[in-house]
Amino acid sequence: MDSAGAIGLPELMIILPWLVGLGIAILVGRDANSRGMNGVAWGIGVALLCIVFLPIYLIVRKPLGGAPSAGLPVQVSTEQNRAVSAGPTVTTEQASFCPSCGNRLTTGARFCARCGAQIPTT
């Protein structure tokens, strides 16, 4: 009982990989949270099966600010779809109005149908 309480080499060989895995799991959990993913689930998965979940996480994780080219087009396309679906048809066909009398002009009209004023082409 000379080494009671002290951590020997065998114990260290078991604890050290767990500590490393736990540290990686915490890093993965925080990283997943910053990417809008389930950080708790990924952290637990990496802590339990680091060999399996760490490569999977590195593959499926969403791109962060470092690579905006991969993430931006998706956001732009969704905003465009939302604007087209939500907006009324009047705004999409670019209705123009007569500068003289305010009459609404048909698309591509060069003269006002009400007062006959010439419409300046833009």
Ligand SMILES: [Zn+2]
């Ligand atoms: Zn007019």
